Amino acid sequence: MEIRTAGENALIAYLGEAIDEAVLGRVQRFAAALAPRLGRELTDLIPAYHSLTLVYHPQRIRRSALVRLLREIDLEDAPPPAGRLHELPVWYGAPGAPDLPRVAERAGLSEAEVVALHSNTAYRVYAIGFAPGFAYLGLVDPRLATPRLATPRLRVPAGAVGIADRQTAVYPLPSPGGWNLIGRCPLPLFDPRRTPPTPFAVGDRVRFRPIGEAEFRALGGRP
Amino acid sequence: MREAGLAVIAAGPCTLVQDGGRFGHFRAGVAEGGPADRLSFLWANRLCGNRLDAQALEILGGGLVVEARGRLQVAVTGAPAPLALDDRPVPLWQSLDLPPGGRLAVGVARAGMRLYLAVRGGFRLPQVLGSAATVVREGLGGLSGRPLRAGDFLPASESGPAPVFYLPPERRPPLSAAPLRVVAGWQYRDLPRTLRRAFCRATFRLSPQGDRQGLRLIGAALEGREALPRAMISEGALAGAVQIPPDGLPVILGPDHQTMGGYPKIGTLVACDLWRLYQLRPGTPVRFALLSAVRGAALTRAALRRFEATEPLRLR
Numbered sequence: 001m002e003i004r005t006a007g008e009n010a011l012i013a014y015l016g017e018a019i020d021e022a023v024l025g026r027v028q029r030f031a032a033a034l035a036p037r038l039g040r041e042l043t044d045l046i047p048a049y050h051s052l053t054l055v056y057h058p059q060r061i062r063r064s065a066l067v068r069l070l071r072e073i074d075l076e077d078a079p080p081p082a083g084r085l086h087e088l089p090v091w092y093g094a095p096g097a098p099d100l101p102r103v104a105e106r107a108g109l110s111e112a113e114v115v116a117l118h119s120n121t122a123y124r125v126y127a128i129g130f131a132p133g134f135a136y137l138g139l140v141d142p143r144l145a146t147p148r149l150a151t152p153r154l155r156v157p158a159g160a161v162g163i164a165d166r167q168t169a170v171y172p173l174p175s176p177g178g179w180n181l182i183g184r185c186p187l188p189l190f191d192p193r194r195t196p197p198t199p200f201a202v203g204d205r206v207r208f209r210p211i212g213e214a215e216f217r218a219l220g221g222r223p
Numbered sequence: 224m225r226e227a228g229l230a231v232i233a234a235g236p237c238t239l240v241q242d243g244g245r246f247g248h249f250r251a252g253v254a255e256g257g258p259a260d261r262l263s264f265l266w267a268n269r270l271c272g273n274r275l276d277a278q279a280l281e282i283l284g285g286g287l288v289v290e291a292r293g294r295l296q297v298a299v300t301g302a303p304a305p306l307a308l309d310d311r312p313v314p315l316w317q318s319l320d321l322p323p324g325g326r327l328a329v330g331v332a333r334a335g336m337r338l339y340l341a342v343r344g345g346f347r348l349p350q351v352l353g354s355a356a357t358v359v360r361e362g363l364g365g366l367s368g369r370p371l372r373a374g375d376f377l378p379a380s381e382s383g384p385a386p387v388f389y390l391p392p393e394r395r396p397p398l399s400a401a402p403l404r405v406v407a408g409w410q411y412r413d414l415p416r417t418l419r420r421a422f423c424r425a426t427f428r429l430s431p432q433g434d435r436q437g438l439r440l441i442g443a444a445l446e447g448r449e450a451l452p453r454a455m456i457s458e459g460a461l462a463g464a465v466q467i468p469p470d471g472l473p474v475i476l477g478p479d480h481q482t483m484g485g486y487p488k489i490g491t492l493v494a495c496d497l498w499r500l501y502q503l504r505p506g507t508p509v510r511f512a513l514l515s516a517v518r519g520a521a522l523t524r525a526a527l528r529r530f531e532a533t534e535p536l537r538l539r
Contacts, residue, residue, distance in 0.1 A: 044255075132251055196248070
C-alpha cells in the first residue's frame with residue numbers, strides 16, 4: 001500500500017498497480033472497514049480500480065492517525081465483502097444503440113455471438129463516476145474489446161449499454177458519450193429520490209440478460 | 224394569503240440555488256457542489272441571521288431582478304455590482320428590508336464573477352440527496368436542476384422586524400489574484416522534475432472556458448509535459464484538484480467536478496484559494512505555489528476563523 005496526499009484534508013491509498021479482481025478486493029476491503037467512520041471522522045470515500053480516496057474532517061481526526069488506521073487495516077487478513085449480484089435486462093441492438101453491427105464486424109463474430117459473449121459474464125463494478133451512477137464494469141471478453149469513438153456522441157440515451165476497450169457500462173442518464181453502444185437497459189440506474197441513488201457499489205457484480213422489445217417496453221423502457 | 228418569497232423578473236446569465244453542499248455521495252458519482260465562493264455565501268447568510276448553510280442564490284455576473292412577495296429581508300454579497308431597490312441604489316454586504324412588491328435589481332458586476340443573495344430564513348426548495356444545491360449537468364437540486372428563469376418563484380418566509388447588519392469594505396474578503404496555493408499530492412512524485420519546477424514559475428491566464436465543473440488555464444504549455452505519465456488508471460478526483468492533461472495546460476476542478484479522473488494531478492488547491500479563484504475573471508493572470516497538507520489546512524482554518532472573528536456593524 002502506498003498512501004499519498006490528495007489535499008489539505010484528503011489522502012489517497014493505492015492498493016495495487018493493475019486493474020484486476022485481487023486489487024479491487026483490497027479496495028473493497030478497505031472501503032468496508034472505513035464505512036462505519038463515514039459521517040464521523042470521514043466525509044467521503046471514493047473507491048476506484050486500484051485506489052481509495054479519503055476525505056476527512058481535520059477537526060475530528062489527525063492525518064497521522066488516519067494513516068495509522070490505514071496501515072492497521074492493511075495488516076488484517078479478512079476476505080473482501082462478497083458484494084451483490086445485479087441482473088440487468090438488455091435489449092441488444094435496440095434503437096439508439098447503433099454500434100452492435102460494428103462491434104460484431106470488428107470481432108469477426110455474428111451479432112448473436114457478441115450478445116452471447118457480452119451476457120455470459122458476471123462483471124465486476126470497478127468504479128463509479130464520470131456521471132452519477134455510471135458504473136465501470138469489467139472485464140469484457142478480449143474479442144469484444146473496441147476502442148472509444150474518435151468523436152463522442154453529443155447525446156447518448158439513458159440506459160444505453162456501451163463497450164470501451166475491455167470495459168462495459170450502462171449510461172444511467174442521457175449524456176454525451178464515446179462508448180460503443182450495443183443495447184439498452186430499461187431500468188432506472190440513478191434515482192436521486194433514493195438513498196443511495198444508485199443500486200451499485202464498487203465490488204458488486206453485474207450480469208446482463210438479453211431481452212426483446214416487448215419485455216423492454218413492459219419493464220418501462222421507451223425506445 | 225399568497226406564499227411569501229421572491230418572484231424572478233429577470234434571471235441573469237446563470238443564477239443557481241445553492242446551499243452548503245451535498246456531502247457523502249461520491250461513491251454514487253455525485254460531487255458536493257455548493258457555493259463556488261464560499262466566504263461570500265457565508266456572509267450573505269450571516270447578514271440575514273441565517274444558518275450558514277441556508278439556501279441562497281449564486282448569481283453569475285449579475286443581471287438578476289426579483290420582486291418580493293410579502294415582507295422579506297435579504298442581503299447581497301460577493302462581486303461588486305450596482306444594486307437597486309425600486310430604482311434607488313442600496314448597498315451590497317448589508318441586510319435590506321424588502322417591502323411587499325419591492326423590486327431588487329442586481330446590475331452587472333464591475334469586477335469579480337459571482338454574487339450571493341440570501342433571504343432571512345433561507346429559501347425553501349426541496350432537497351435532493353440531502354441538499355438543494357443545483358448541479359445543472361445532472362439536473363439535480365434547485366428548481367428542477369436548472370438555472371433560474373424569469374417567472375420562477377422562490378419560496379421563503381416573511382420576516383418580522385430584524386436586525387440590520389453591514390459589513391464595511393475593509394472587513395470583506397478581498398478579490399485577490401495572489402498566487403494560488405496548491406497542496407502537492409496525487410501524482411506529484413511521478414511528474415518530471417522540470418514540469419514541477421515549471422508549474423511554480425509559470426504564469427497562466429484563466430480561460431473563458433470555465434464553469435463550476437472546472438476552470439481551464441491558457442498560456443505556454445508546461446515544460447516537461449512530454450514525459451507525463453501515460454495510461455493512468457482512473458482514480459478519485461476532488462474539488463480544487465489540479466490536473467495536467469497531455470497539452471501541458473492545467474485544469475482546476477470546481478465544486479461540480481467529476482468524482483473520477485484519468486489525468487495526472489500535481490496537487491489540490493487549498494479550499495480558501497479555490498473560493499478566491501472562482502471570483503477571478505477570464506484573462507486574469509494566475510500563478511501557483513506548492514505547500515504541504517498541514518500548511519494548507521492551516522490556511523483554510525485561518526480564513527474561516529477570520530470570518531468568524533469579523534463582526535459586521537449593527538445598524539438597527
